[in-house]
Amino acid sequence: MKDMDLRQLKYFMAIVEEGQISRAARRLHMAQPPLSLQLKTLEEELGVQLIERTNKRLRLTEAGHALYQRAEQIVGLVDNTTKEIREFDQGLRGTLGIGSPPGIGHLTMPSRIAAFHAAYPEVSFQWREGNTYRVLELLDAHVIEIGIVRLPVDENAYEIKPLVTEPWVAVTRTAQGQARPPSISLAELARQPLLLMHRQQGIQCHDMVSDALRAAGVEPTVFCESDNVTALLTLVELGMGAAIVPRSAAALKPSEALHIMEITDCRLESSVAITWLKGQRLSAAARKFLEMF
Known part of the structure; x- marks a missing residue:
């Protein structure tokens, strides 16, 4: 062979x-x-x-x-090595691989990509989307160099630069003419089926929500769990229940039928960071892009 x-x-x-x-x-x-x-x-x-x-x-x-x-690992490693060698005599050019979850990526990436392109027009981007677990997979495989993730992640394996901490909110379906209160308690929320983010390996956001419900003495009916936030919001829009998601994710599906509320009796928050592999030699483009954060 x-x-x-x-x-x-x-x-x-x-x-x-x-x-x-x-x-x-x-x-x-x-x-x-x-x-x-x-x-x-x-x-x-x-x-x-x-x-x-x-x-x-x-x-x-x-x-x-x-x-x-x-193959993802091998091709990614070869491409990164090729970029590193070319940089020695060609300046800042090539393709930069980045990754982010939906919602957070849409808020943080486009303006920075546009500004970066204005400064370094010969650099193009490969922008991959997925939940935090998928972004870390792509980093480990050297398919991307920089990722935006929800914390916590393993600080022994990844360099971390915190960006923002945001609250989690409730998203419910509200018909036209119905009251739209600014907040809701967990007990009120749990009167309808809940739609929750699916638990990912090593990612604790799912546990954070479950712990808050348990601490409030609430035994909810969980109708659906998914790592696709847009799918959860579509189910809310169809009247299948209420979702608990990060505020940035709640904005992924603008709809008159969806109502976003603060949760009054608990403090659900998650921090977002930009991350890259610890010990990895980043390309010149990646280093310059990180400076924009």
């Missing part, structure tokens, strides 16, 4: 991310048959099936999922 090369890994990643070989071929600016052959060759060389073919979409096997995770 010959060794895999970087081109094969990039082809494989494109197929996985696009979900169809035809779309991956268009993204890679190549014909579909040679790309299909590359995938088949890679599977034969490794001696495992990486992707199960169906009529509509492709599905990763367990081996394929493992290879994709490693």
